[in-house]
Amino acid sequence: MIRRSFYYLWGSQTISNVADIIYMLSVVVLVFSSSNSLMTTILIPLFRLSAQVLSGLVAPIVLGRFRLTRILLFSQFGQFVIFTLLLLYLWITPDQRSFLFIFVMVFGMSFLDGWTNPARNALVPRLATGEGLMRANGMVAVSDQVVKCAGWALSGIIVAWLGSLNTLVIASCCYLVAVTITSFIRDPLDQKELSPESSEFATSGSETAKAKEKGSHWKELGEGWQIIWHNRRIRSLMIVDSVDTIGGTSWLGVFILAYVTQVLHQDASWWGFMNASFFSGTILGGLLVVGLVKRLQRNSFLYMLGALLVYVLITVVFALNTIPVAALVLFAVSGLPVQMAGIIRRTLLQTSAPAAQLPKVMAGIDVLTNLAFGLSLLFLGWYADRFGMVQVYLLAAAMTTIAVLIGWFYRRDFQGSEQMDHPTATGAGI
Template structure:
């Protein structure tokens, strides 16, 4: 990973993501002290999700007209400017709720195309033999931020106060903007004129997914996985801890922590053994898919608190390996100009599926008990593993053709 551009993207995204966590923590602290309203606080992540979904859905229109580096730089610099205005406003006043919510939406909207753009940029900045390790490093940094960012943000709020944390966030955004400017994308990928009908542009990612058997299979698995992984959201785990494990709410935090530790370990393992995973990519994908279904079912049937922690770590490890394997397949097989649109469509599919499934699983947990939704989730994950085995020829052909290309080169 000697590429300066890759390091700039990797570290820049880390600073940007840490800033996103800090600003939400600081905002929650400030707004709750003013409003004393749990409903208003719940609106913050909701508005953030709506903004990201809207932007992600419309992102192909931007990918059709502008280069990825330009979009990444514009996104981060614009976020920095908008956040500066929002931080000034909240420093001088207690804030008008509607203005704050609009600011949160605008920041999320500006960030919505950055994720598919950065993921599509990654394979352009490293060699094909380094893609597994690059994806692993991205995942490790993301999990470290998710694992420690919220805790560190809480400490900073307690030490410095919510307003000061907002200015820490601003500094992180400034550094991230500078790092994005250092990226050099030397791939010769043409962009469109922006004159194509919007409807046809928005369909490009979906068409690429549907017309390529491997991509179609990956997104069927992602669809099933998005429904199944809802069982790991805070609301369902909280109920599971209370009703099944018969433990205090502190154990909800322990399970979340061990889950993220598992994701972190999975990322580290794939980074260390990247060459081995490269040689056995489909086997790793299939066996990790089988493992996550088994661990989900066993977790749902288990009543021992310590075993729940062990299972959440094991699930996290296998889930991370599975995700990195699918990401690698996409990045190796897709044409550079198609990849941003594919990621845009993927983000819309998974976020919409996850949102609907959250309500469905919550209703099922209330009607039939929380253990039943873990069994259902395990069944969905088992179905995805069975489907992968059934269509294994598509993946093996992809690997074979790539190895032949490498030998030719």
């Protein structure tokens, strides 16, 4: 079953993602055109990543003390306010702009945005249950990929047509619409039943909240990590995901560009074709999951391992291939198993912990994912320079094979019931 509030969540997050892409591209173009410095422009994603990592570290405290719907609303409204201040500043000072002020605004927006992803992923299993959960995750994945695929291209056209400042106005309107839609989301769970700490913290004048021990903050920060480590299902999924990420990072744009030039001996235009084909494959993979949800619901963990095995075979052929058209087709086809495995893994994570623990678990998972991604990026960059792109993709296939073997070892943990019971509060519907 999928509740109406899920569609509000889905719509608000999709519009917010569109706004993020528009604003980021506009700010990058504006800073680069004003400074003519690539080094200065690089500071934008650096501030953004730093803010999200810091936000992820403190997220367990926030997620454990406030309602998820309030966190989403506060996060998006806060981003809208900061973005509006940034927009007004850029309009008022067209000539002498402080890049430091722009970077601080980007940092503030990214810090608030760092709470959105774990809150969203924890809300989805409350708003969609049974077969509806995997279908909901598939819909979210498809919309994310569509936004990524079309968003950057359309944003570039809009920026070139209207200019950076006018494009930022469009982004501001998108943020406002997202905030409005988010206000309609209703969490079916009674937060008081889930976590006594949440209700006592929500009341600012509560004497109980004032009496909380100082060490409780550190305890809350580590609670999600403890759950991940002691819950065998979550721990096995994270091990599989972390090992797979080592090779999966090789599909990042910079590595694809190197593959296109070094292996296929084509110009940068093929880089764009490759990215478009991969996004098309991931969109198709998400739609396939939505259509086959009843079949995938049974033995979903084994289907995930099967999808990863298909991905391994495609990656090996991709690594050894030197025909550009064949590479384009293989890259598109690889998007199907990658997306299927990702959606199933997210669904299994969401159903492997009680609703009260899930927000903190998701916050810890986000930190682990970002850490694994960063370390993999550094390692594969060195490996590519040392051994070449063919060996990089053969290594990617080898690492995913190891991930599948590890998953096969843990398969018994996923036999039987895969749906964690998420109780709903009486009368707490939409």
